Amino acid sequence: MQKPYDFLIVGAGFFGSICARELTNQGYSCLVVEKRDHIGGNCYTEKRDDIHLHVYGAHIFHTSNEKVWTWINQYAKFNHYTNRPIANYKGELFALPFNMWTFNQLWNVNTPAEAQQIIAEQGKDIQGEPQNLEEQAIKLVGKDIYEKLIKGYTAKQWMKDPKELPKEIIKRLPVRFTFDTNYFNDRYQGIPEGGYTQIFEKLLEGIEVRLGVDYLADKSTFNAMANKVIYTGPIDSYFNYQHGELEYKTTRFDHVKHDYPNHQGVAVMNYTEEEIPYTRIIEHKHFEFNETPSTWISYEYPEPYKADVTEPYYPVNDQVNNDLFQKYRSLANQEEQVFFGGRLGEYKYYDMHQIIDRALTMVNTFTKKSMNDSTTTGIQ
Incomplete structure (x- = not known):
């Protein structure tokens, strides 16, 4: 039939x-x-x-795949937005992804060699291949950065101790010994x-x-x-x-309007201390460089996943x-x-x-x- x-x-x-x-x-x-x-x-x-x-x-759309970039541009024109998030730890602000600006802010070092020496010293207790996210993070960026910028944020985001999470998660985060604050390494990037x-x-x-x-x-x-x-x-x-x-990892979003033009001066600000319940605040107007008298922000709260009740994300x-x-x-x-x-x-x-x-x-x-x-x- x-x-x-x-x-x-x-x-x-x-x-x-x-x-x-x-x-x-x-x-x-x-x-x-x-x-x-x-x-x-x-x-x-x-x-x-x-x-x-x-x-x-x-x-945030990003790719180095020429075929994909050509295909998506049939359906939208992309602006020149570049993702440069900020990490907020108890009021201290740090550049993301982890790069020479981060190392300078944290350790007052000016050269890649100085930063690499500190990371190597702080990660020397991790012998052999890292077995979980915590060990991988310490090996990559040292204990100081792990404690301030990774541990609490990760525990909130995944609702698990970083020791219980696979090391592959942290490998997605760039670590650079340059002063490049562009989060992504891809050739093409933008917001439609x-x-x-x-x-x-x-x-x-x-x-x-x-x-x-x-x-x-x-x-x-x-x-x-x-x-x-x-x-x-x-x-x-x-x-x-x-x-x-x-x-799955899931998230609740709380969207709030403010009747003033600029809330945080950046599209993405991560809150890395575990005591603050949300993982980050998004200010949407900065994705498209809008000049508006008001602004919309979104708080992101991790939530326990319940099948058929909450949305599965990751x-x-x-x-x-x-x-x-x-x-x-x-x-x-x-x-x-x-x-x-x-x-x-x-x-x-x-x-x-x-x-x-x-x-x-x-x-x-x-x-x-x-x-x-x-x-x-x-x-x-």
Whole structure:
């Protein structure tokens, strides 16, 4: 029996929206269903008082992938914003990422050799390969920086002792022995002028989108509507948690308007002491260099994750969770109709540019042949 759609796409974030656009361009019919009441996933922005507010936290686009940069520029013009966050420890301000300015502020050193000597001395007790985040951090930047700028912030953010977290988390943070305060090393960086939501409006133009739809509540009915399903939600939720719940980091955002033009003078300020309950304050107008009489800020509060209650944001890729994910991956690979993609579907930390690349790669696997070939299944 002919089904109404070639593809059912679950989720209107970057992964799902890109798949919908590219598949539609290739002549496939797509239906997109989204549990939230808006498109854009966690990249969703709202215009408030001429300021584009990042509703689910700061999203700064950066990439060195020429293909991805060319692709995204079809849908938005990017400004020249460069991410230069500030760390606030009990009123002391430090430059991020860790660089010569940070070392100078902390130790009054002026040369890379002086900074490297202090770090080596402070990390000498870590013998062999670091076994967790705390050991890796001390090895990378020394005890002083770990105690002031990493320990409390990390404990708040992940709601775990840094000794319990995988060392790979801290490896994502740049450490530089130059006076370069640009957080990212990528060739291209910026914020889309006019916010992120416009990108999704263009991606989904002419495509049927149903908002406020809980796909998992009636999975079999929805699956019967299309030849193939692209699922971007939590993989454990899809399989009804039959092997147990995967762990995610989640965040609550408290958006506040102030009737003055400038609150903190920077887009991102991290609060690294554990006693302050929020991890950072975002001031959105600084992403787009707006001159406005008022300003919007967002406090970010870590929260315990509760499946089907709070939003999952970041996978906790420690050994226990990765082992559990492999069980779900095995189930996913047995699915003949359903393909899993994105941070939640693949239980993997992806930046926006990586998600774009993954989605474009998945779409390329769908040819007219693959529509009738069930050997390409599960997680690609």
